[in-house]
Amino acid sequence: MRYIPHTSGDVAQMLGRIGVGSLEELFVEIPASVRLKRPLDLPPALAEGELLRELKVLAGRNATPENHISFLGGGAYQHFIPAAVDQLISRSEFYTAYTPYQPEISQGTLQAIFEFQTLVCQLTGMEVANASMYDGASACAEAALMAVRLTRRRKLLVSRALNPRWRAVITTYCRYVDLDVVEVGFAADGRTDLDDLGAKLDGQTAAVIAGYPNYFGVVEDLAALARLAQGAGAKLVAGVAEGVALGLLKSPGELGADIVAGEGQSFGIPVSFGGPYVGFFAARMKDVRAMPGRLVGETLDRDGKRGFVLTLATREQHIRREKATSNICSNQGLCALTATVFLSLLGKQGLRELAQQNLAKAAYAKAQLGGVEGVTLPFAAPVFNEFVVRTARPVKDLLAVLEQQGILGGIPLGTDYPELADAFLVCVTEQHRRNDIDVLAQALAGGAA
Amino acid sequence: MIVGTSGLVLNEKLLFEHSDAGRKGYSLTPLDVPAADLPDGLCREEIAGFPELSEVDVVRHFTRLSTWNYGVDSGFYPLGSCTMKYNPKVNELAARLPGLADVHPATPDHLAQGTLAMMYELQTMLAEISGFAAVSVQPAAGAHGELAGMLTVRAWHEAQGSKRRKVLIPDTAHGTNPATAALAGYEVVPIASEGVLTLEEVEAHMTDEVAALMVTNPNTLGLFETNIAAICELVHARGGLVYCDGANLNALLGIARPGDMGIDVMHFNLHKTFATPHGGGGPGSGPVGVSAALAPFLPGPRVVRDGEAFRFVGTQESVGRMLAFHGNFGIMLRAFAYIRSMGAAGLKHATEMAVLNANYVRARLEGGYHLPYATRSLHEVVFSDRDLPNDCHTLDVAKRLIDYGYHPPTIYFPLVVKGAIMIEPTETESQETLDEFCDAMLAIAKEAEMSPDLLHAAPVRTRTRRLDETAAARQPRLRWEER
Amino acid sequence: MEFPEEFKYTEEHEWVQVEGDLVIVGITDFAQDALGDVVFVELPEVGTEVTAGKAFGVVESVKAVSDVYAPVSGTVEEINEELPDAPEVINTSPYGDGWMIKIRISDPTELEELMDATEYQAHIAEEH
Incomplete structure (x- = not known):
């Protein structure tokens, strides 16, 4: 095996030095009764070339942007990735390193995380950000738990317009820790229903959790949500599933959010069938000790030179154990680096331009699709790069017709929202050409009625 | 041979300190649909302090940062319980x-x-x-x-x-x-x-x-x-x-x-x-x-x-x-x-070689370092700093190992061993690598006796020396800010 | 290492100085030394009721965290406002400027349960 260097001569010599006669003797502590008495039943080993051939066969059985025009979004977005991103994260000093526990030989990772934390603060308008979480959904669940710690209250109000998969993860995390997760409805315009929220807010509410933009692509009135939540002594958690939106929208921090939990996949990370992505997590400095996850801080070395270390670690599992703010250990370090490289390349102007392009393409698509007979746009509130489309024809049939034409038209909403059984979610990014959108509109015109 | 050397290591600022207004590191396909606006009050001002860099700036920045890191591809990485084996390129x-x-x-x-x-x-x-x-x-x-x-x-x-x-x-x-x-x-x-x-x-x-x-x-x-x-x-x-x-x-x-x-x-x-x-x-x-x-x-x-x-x-x-x-x-x-x-036989071989390597390191270091548990161990082995003289501790051994060109083992874990040094070599390391590492460990134990200052001062060959973690925790600076 | 004779001590390494029906509480020289450089202190608010043997605060170093337990029951009368901004005082002056809280004691007989300096020194010798 090419990854294992031992020759039979090496093995013999090493066994001799250890003072045993055989490899078998090294395993004497494992009782015979629990030994495996046959070889593992696995497919035969493949050489490098065969392996790649097999993987390419698997790849050939998937729909991708190469062979389909795709309007799928809903928490994972197809954006352009500059070539420099993959080149840089492929430096093996980055990707073959462990967590930076030995700061003197991990300054590359540590400085990059410090830069990531800074970028997240700038994007979200918050004061402090951590080194990353698994993804946006788990970050949002951790934000809910942090709000519980901060308020010592046990009820969470979750907007139904928040990504349903994120809501599911919040439910999983809260399942056995005695928390009450209550849903808040959405209004006719696609935003969280402020009246319903007002009615459900009480002195037991730890947090109000809403998407920004929400699952329908709609830009929530975060300031109003913050006022209501904080008026009742609760925290506002803003969940950002599409990070690019922050290139253009007012930051959640500016609008009064207490905690921002988001998904950074849009920042240079391929959709990769759902992962690995990167959750970002930001809060106010006064609440830093209640935050989950790793934090990198600036300090000086013995010679007075600037350097970076993991800090405030007493919040974490390896020190505070069962009282830790989270059990997270490994996070998504390399994906955080990816986002950092991507955002450095795009920069101040690029991110804004990228966001404007997404907005413009979605607006164009909305206009084109809205003009098709049998298609309506149920929500009137402003959207970023996704929107909901309602059709006269059953969604399942319609999407099947589109598939026949090589189009993945969108995500059906009926499973998660019975009242939207006749609707689906369309996502348009800068990657779509005008012609792609026109093709979708024409296909809908042919199939929608 | 001692692998550790100071080499050519370049300094590098933070991204934000490099920034120059108007610089770009991207190219977006021109928009082929009409521009659109959001209603008033929804858009933000430009993001203060966000970087503005050319592609060259960004590439140099992260390339330099990468050289301050030590990965499995750089060398031996015997972190106990972390199984830092080689990551195949395919x-x-x-x-x-x-x-x-x-x-x-x-x-x-x-x-x-x-x-x-x-x-x-x-x-x-x-x-x-x-x-x-x-x-x-x-x-x-x-x-x-x-x-x-x-x-x-x-x-x-x-x-x-x-x-x-x-x-x-x-x-x-x-x-x-x-x-x-x-x-x-x-x-x-x-x-x-x-x-x-x-x-x-x-x-x-x-x-x-x-x-x-x-x-x-x-x-x-x-x-x-x-x-x-x-x-x-x-x-x-x-x-x-x-x-x-x-x-x-x-x-x-x-x-x-x-x-x-x-x-x-x-x-x-x-x-x-x-x-x-x-x-x-x-x-x-x-x-x-x-x-x-x-x-x-x-x-x-x-x-x-x-x-x-x-x-x-x-x-x-x-x-x-x-x-x-x-x-x-x-x-x-x-x-x-x-x-x-790997296949079934390959995986089993990997385990056998991982256990062989750990036991080989154990055999070579026993006597040089205190071994708290005598039972036959499998893929990793835990030593302690109990017998080190002159106020030399596990942390000092770890930092000195860096000067010798190695990533230190896991230290102070498991908690049941005071001053634990937990070594997991994995199967992808050759006998020569293990020998060089063990020579370094034994040399460090000698240094603890003869010239403990070398341990207390270590690392000296890295770009950054021991960092002040107390100051970092007392006055947390967790992001860059324009001064 | 010093252990003032006039103080009383707990098994969890707090010290107590009695001043009428007020007691001043901090952590011992032994405790600060074991923790290392203290980087953070969390104290209760004035007016909080504390119970003997239950945690009232937290001290943290870079790599360790420790609850601080109330030696006696009562009401927190005063806290050391300087500590959150200068936690290092606990290292430099554990029995002086590093005091943590003053408790108005509700049951003075609880003081009898505490150790004197000699007993405390024997306790740490035995424990470590």
């Missing part, structure tokens, strides 16, 4: 293949049969390797898999109508275990071990309030839990379940299977045992395997096979979703490529 290529890296997670099942087939096969292979009936590949990392496992334990108990609220955790367990148990709503009861867990100790604590025992096998001392089968039997007889932390699975591939020992739940660390890169702290992947009785409670949906087709199926009893989508697919793909490259 796996990196695999994860980037068009048709795999660009499949959207909301693609309908029938149009994603390639990715589903891979996930199904990985679930099946992990189940065979571990002896479990079912595997969920959704969790994103070890601690996440642990949480998934403990939630599954809890869900099983609830389904039996059991209200047990306590979890037993031995002192040799991983640090994440107590935090995980708490997240599943359990109270932690610590139990003492004498290197390995005794049946008597478990029996004494195994009341009808205890939902589960969490063990690591082999444990963090590198010792096989020889009583594991009897312990599992006892816990089961008293209505509990046994959770195993799978961090140390690299010691058992093809030799013994946790499922066969009576363990009910275990998480895998694909980034340890199955050679996926650690990425400077993730992304990992932490699938969780369970016995048949617990399978319906696993996180989901999971991939099932229907004849020739694959699809995602959720269960009513499932603890639910752990992530927005299906897990760290790109990492699964690398692990899949690894297992397919």
Whole structure:
């Protein structure tokens, strides 16, 4: 095996030095009764070339942007990735390193995380950000738990317009820790229903959790949500599933959010069938000790030179154990680096331009699709790069017709929202050409009625 | 030869300090639709302090940063319990293949049969390797898999109508275990071990309030839990379940299977045992395997096979979703490529060589360093700083090792050994590498006697020397700000 | 290492100085030394009721965290406002400027349960 260097001569010599006669003797502590008495039943080993051939066969059985025009979004977005991103994260000093526990030989990772934390603060308008979480959904669940710690209250109000998969993860995390997760409805315009929220807010509410933009692509009135939540002594958690939106929208921090939990996949990370992505997590400095996850801080070395270390670690599992703010250990370090490289390349102007392009393409698509007979746009509130489309024809049939034409038209909403059984979610990014959108509109015109 | 040298290491500012107004590092395709605006009041001002750099600036910046890091590709990385084995390059290529890296997670099942087939096969292979009936590949990392496992334990108990609220955790367990148990709503009861867990100790604590025992096998001392089968039997007889932390699975591939020992739940660390890169702290992947009785409670949906087709199926009893989508697919793909490259014989050989390497290091360092447990260890070995003179401690040995060109072992863990030095060489290191490392360790022990200042001053060859962690914690500066 | 004779001590390494029906509480020289450089202190608010043997605050160093337990029951009358901004005082002056809280004691007989300096020194010798 090419990854294992031992020759039979090496093995013999090493066994001799250890003072045993055989490899078998090294395993004497494992009782015979629990030994495996046959070889593992696995497919035969493949050489490098065969392996790649097999993987390419698997790849050939998937729909991708190469062979389909795709309007799928809903928490994972197809954006352009500059070539420099993959080149840089492929430096093996980055990707073959462990967590930076030995700061003197991990300054590359540590400085990059410090830069990531800074970028997240700038994007979200918050004061402090951590080194990353698994993804946006788990970050949002951790934000809910942090709000519980901060308020010592046990009820969470979750907007139904928040990504349903994120809501599911919040439910999983809260399942056995005695928390009450209550849903808040959405209004006719696609935003969280402020009246319903007002009615459900009480002195037991730890947090109000809403998407920004929400699952329908709609830009929530975060300031109003913050006022209501904080008026009742609760925290506002803003969940950002599409990070690019922050290139253009007012930051959640500016609008009064207490905690921002988001998904950074849009920042240079391929959709990769759902992962690995990167959750970002930001809060106010006064609440830093209640935050989950790793934090990198600036300090000086013995010679007075600037350097970076993991800090405030007493919040974490390896020190505070069962009282830790989270059990997270490994996070998504390399994906955080990816986002950092991507955002450095795009920069101040690029991110804004990228966001404007997404907005413009979605607006164009909305206009084109809205003009098709049998298609309506149920929500009137402003959207970023996704929107909901309602059709006269059953969604399942319609999407099947589109598939026949090589189009993945969108995500059906009926499973998660019975009242939207006749609707689906369309996502348009800068990657779509005008012609792609026109093709979708024409296909809908042919199939929608 | 001493590998460590000061080399050519360049300085580099923070991104934000490089920035120059108007500089660009991107090119976007010109817009082919009319520009659009959002209603008044929704848009932000430009982001103050956000970087403005050219592509060249960015490339130099991160290339220089990378040179301040030490990876497995740089050299020997014997971090105990972390299994820093070589990360095969073909796996990196695999994860980037068009048709795999660009499949959207909301693609309908029938149009994603390639990715589903891979996930199904990985679930099946992990189940065979571990002896479990079912595997969920959704969790994103070890601690996440642990949480998934403990939630599954809890869900099983609830389904039996059991209200047990306590979890037993031995002192040799991983640090994440107590935090995980708490997240599943359990109270932690610590139990003492004498290197390995005794049946008597478990029996004494195994009341009808205890939902589960969490063990690591082999444990963090590198010792096989020889009583594991009897312990599992006892816990089961008293209505509990046994959770195993799978961090140390690299010691058992093809030799013994946790499922066969009576363990009910275990998480895998694909980034340890199955050679996926650690990425400077993730992304990992932490699938969780369970016995048949617990399978319906696993996180989901999971991939099932229907004849020739694959699809995602959720269960009513499932603890639910752990992530927005299906897990760290790109990492699964690398692990899949690894297992397919190794085959059954290759995996067993890897375990044998990993155990051989650890025992070789043990044999060479015994006498030079204090060895607190004499029992035959498997894939890792724990020494301590007990016998070091002149106020030299584990931390000093670790820092001095850096000057010799090595990543230090895991230090001060497990907690049951004071001043622990925990070495896990893995199978991908040659005898020559191990010899050079052991020579360095022994030279450092000598230096502790003859010239302890070398240890106290170390590292001296790195770009940055020992950092002031106290100042960092007292006045936290967690982001760059314009001064 | 010093252990003032006039103080009383707990098994959890707090010291107590009695001033009428007020007691001043801090952590011992032994405790600060074991923790290392203290980087953070969390104290209760004035007016909080504390119970003997239950945690009232937290001290943290870079790599360790420790609850601080109330030696006696009562009401928190005053806290050391300087500590959160200068936690290092606990290292430099554990028995002086590093005091943590003053408790108005509700049951003076609880003081009898505490150790004197000699007993405390024997306790740490035995424990470590």
